[in-house]
Amino acid sequence: MRAVVFERYGEPAEVREVPDPAPAPGGVVVRVEATGLCRSDWHGWMGHDPGITLPHVPGHELAGVVEAVGSGVSAWRPGDRVTVPFVCACGTCADCAAGEHQVCARQTQPGFTHWGSFAEYVALDHADVNLVAVPAELSYATAAALGCRFATAFRAVVARGRVAAGEWVAVHGCGGVGLSAVMIAAAAGARVVAVDTAPAARELALSFGAAHALDPRAAGPGGAAGEVRELTGGGAHLSLDALGSPATASASVAGLRRRGRHVQVGLLPAESGPAALPMDRVIGWELELLGSHGMAAHAYPPMLELVRSGALRPDLLVTRSLPLSGAPAALAAMGSAPGSGVTVILPQQ
Structure with missing residues (x-):
């Protein structure tokens, strides 16, 4: 598959061919239809996140289609339209048992703990706990903006604030x-x-x-x-x-x-x-x-209902879209010109 890869922190990333991911027993592989360019990706590229191992593929804010499922996955199948919070919870620790998946002690984060979504495909862990169905009327670009920025803001304003x-x-x-x-x-x-x-x-x-x-x-x-x-x-x-x-x-x-x-x-x-x-x-x-640190997948329904009703319009936040080839330069520019609204990368283009 094609993916955006960087070998050293703060140095130019490039689009190259890398091996396709395979699903873990409890995970899935998603064909990425859209992925947001977030300032957190820039922090990771700059070396501000100690959990990243080089070489690395960034990207954590995504929507797409389930391509393959692991043997332990029961709720999802190939062809499902999905998004995911940027915090992928384990589902079994004490925090998860209390419903606080966003602070899971064993959390994984695509684009940080493992290769992310600036790629044609991405592997996601603990699919039955973390995946969120994308309504048919919601575009992939809009759904990609939900997983980090919009869902994070929703919980920060409504639940925490x-x-x-x-x-x-x-x-x-x-x-x-x-x-x-x-x-x-x-x-x-x-x-x-x-x-x-x-x-x-x-x-x-x-x-x-x-x-x-x-x-x-x-x-x-x-x-x-x-x-x-x-x-x-x-x-x-x-x-x-x-x-x-x-x-x-x-x-x-x-x-x-x-x-x-x-x-x-x-x-x-x-x-x-x-x-x-x-x-x-x-x-x-x-x-x-x-x-405030993201929002658990199980907390998405009230937000999605407001989106369906038109009370919230995350689609209006998407102000620019780029092919995968445009991602390296856009990532580097986040430090000096983070831009307005949400930039979405379309890896299949």
Whole structure:
């Protein structure tokens, strides 16, 4: 099969022929019809993830068709249209027994723990636990955006952030995760303040329901946090760092009102240094600091129902598609120009 392979961190990847994968006894091989280009892929390419073994094929946000099944798989067969969370749970550890598959102690992640979906085919583990059926009316490109960014944002806003109608929600960083969070919070009846340096990202945020869109570089002396507090009459009830940097994490916490909730979604690599969080305010204002890590496959149905009804439109997030040959350059560009919306790679083209 053809796949995007890199031999060294931070050096150019290339499309080459590699052996086809085979399914594990409890796993499947999926023919990849679409796979998202995510900033997490860039972090892996840069060497920020210690679980990667070189040479490596990135890609973790995918949708496609089951090509082959392992001997222990009972719920799926060749020809099924599927997607998968980026966290593939084992299904048997204590966390999985509690339904918390997204923090499985023995999790695997395509594109990180093993070769991923920037390829014509990808192997996925524990299929009966992790695969999600893709409705016929959902395109593969749209379904690919669900597995990491949209599902991650859905759980961060709804389950972890406990968004409520009428609340103020601030979203710092309006890439794929941030724009998804804007759309989901607005659909829940919240008033959203989107914060991003890119004009195109701010325009998309407004089109997806944000009440305000701020450029943090143009903020006053109080920075983005001060602008959020002023616009919201005292601070956001819920704020998310969807980018992952010391500056956005700090601004997200500092922009909260009393008893507000911060959800950290974006990864902060060690190279960026620690975030300076106002812990005195966390104590005095009884703020909540929460992490959010994907969403388990069993939690997809409510989200998919909102997509089916048209209340949520993840298809609008897909702003660019590329053939597999365009993936290496697009991956490298994520560091300096992450882009707006979701870029989808189509490996069969």
